[in-house]
Amino acid sequence: MPEVYVHAVRGRTAEQKRALIKDITDAVVRHFGVPADAVLVEIMESDPANKAKGGVPLSERRS
Amino acid sequence: MPEVYVHAVRGRTAEQKRALIKDITDAVVRHFGVPADAVLVEIMESDPANKAKGGVPLSERRS
Amino acid sequence: MPEVYVHAVRGRTAEQKRALIKDITDAVVRHFGVPADAVLVEIMESDPANKAKGGVPLSERRS
Amino acid sequence: MPEVYVHAVRGRTAEQKRALIKDITDAVVRHFGVPADAVLVEIMESDPANKAKGGVPLSERRS
Amino acid sequence: MPEVYVHAVRGRTAEQKRALIKDITDAVVRHFGVPADAVLVEIMESDPANKAKGGVPLSERRS
Amino acid sequence: MPEVYVHAVRGRTAEQKRALIKDITDAVVRHFGVPADAVLVEIMESDPANKAKGGVPLSERRS
Structure with a gap:
């Protein structure tokens, strides 16, 4: 704990x-x-x- | 915001x-x-x- | 099923x-x-x- | 209701x-x-x- | 992991x-x-x- | 989009x-x-x- 869920559209690289x-984990460690x-x-x-x-x-959608 | 998540079994058409x-979006606009x-x-x-x-x-399951 | 979750900030009336x-339920019935x-x-x-x-x-936030 | 969501990594058998x-359903029936x-x-x-x-x-990860 | 989320209406005792x-945890241990x-x-x-x-x-709602 | 949900126990300060x-938002901007x-x-x-x-x-729980 905590658990963080990121909802994102498919298409990002590994x-x-x-x-x-990595950066979200570090932010949780640092602030919580x-x-x-x-x-x-x-x-x-x-x-x-x-x-x-x-x-x-x-x-x-078109951008 | 707001964000609406619909959990449904696979199988509906596009x-x-x-x-x-479209209708959920309109409902949120109208009421919220x-x-x-x-x-x-x-x-x-x-x-x-x-x-x-x-x-x-x-x-x-059988219906 | 389906289940619909609406994330919204507190402050709307009953x-x-x-x-x-009501309108979200009707939309699910109609389309699914x-x-x-x-x-x-x-x-x-x-x-x-x-x-x-x-x-x-x-x-x-200020509007 | 209630609704139970289990987040798990892919790989378990049917x-x-x-x-x-089955066991989660029975536990909810029994206790709630x-x-x-x-x-x-x-x-x-x-x-x-x-x-x-x-x-x-x-x-x-390596174990 | 896994993480289990139970959505329920308020009103159950501690x-x-x-x-x-306890029983959900045991079920996950046993089967996964x-x-x-x-x-x-x-x-x-x-x-x-x-x-x-x-x-x-x-x-x-009335029952 | 994306949307990030952090599940945490009550008790952190504003x-x-x-x-x-702030840091999670920056990480999403930077990497996505x-x-x-x-x-x-x-x-x-x-x-x-x-x-x-x-x-x-x-x-x-006791620590």
Whole structure:
């Protein structure tokens, strides 16, 4: 504990995910005063057709 | 914000998911008074073997 | 099933929450073809100090 | 209701998952006094590269 | 790991919650082959006005 | 997007939570290449009687 869940659209590299996990873990250790081994981080990836902002799935948005 | 997460078993079409996302977004805008672009909706699909009601996985239920 | 979780900051009235729950339930019934009694909706309210966009808690944001 | 979500790394057999779902359902019925059909259990599986303890993804940990 | 989240309406006693936590933990140990200390269980309680089945908040349902 | 949910036991100060939110947001911006305003962080606090490791609620654990 604590447990951190990151909801993100699929498409990041293993390296990006590893770096994010590392920095989030360090932030929890630093500010909440727990040992690193107590910190759980999970990245929950979704399909762009399953996630939407403003009512439009990301798979159909143009930037 | 707000963020809406819909847990559903895999198997709906893109059209069904798009329509649900649209109507949920509209409902949040209408009743919670936020702009559409602030509303996030994510459909979290699961395998029928991983979800159960009454202790029996959906993959094994008969209707 | 399905189950719908709405994460929102505290502060809406019972009437607003009741209306949102009703419309989300109807949308799931309409688009996913399930009976209303199978649809679960939960509003998960948070303290404005516990939620942030852009790294700043809502309790400290100015509009 | 209640709804139970189990976050676990991919890799268990259908038999293991079925047995866990059954026992969790029975425990909720026994202690919370609800009928079995009201209990929902979902196992949310993740990729070992997406889950970490101590800042290191499970895909890279040695035991 | 694994992490188990139980969504339930407020109103169970500490004894009921302790017993449920114990039995869920034992079930995960037994079927998923992990040590008890690796298992996290969290009960997420909600207000009956914030949870609904069939579109009607539990605070307004008659049995 | 992304959305980050931190499950933690109640008891941290506003300052600790603000600092954690800030550093997690920065980490997501840095590694996932999104603008800060797209990042949502929510700290979901729980009662020590509702959270357990090894089958024993935190409210009853001795260190």
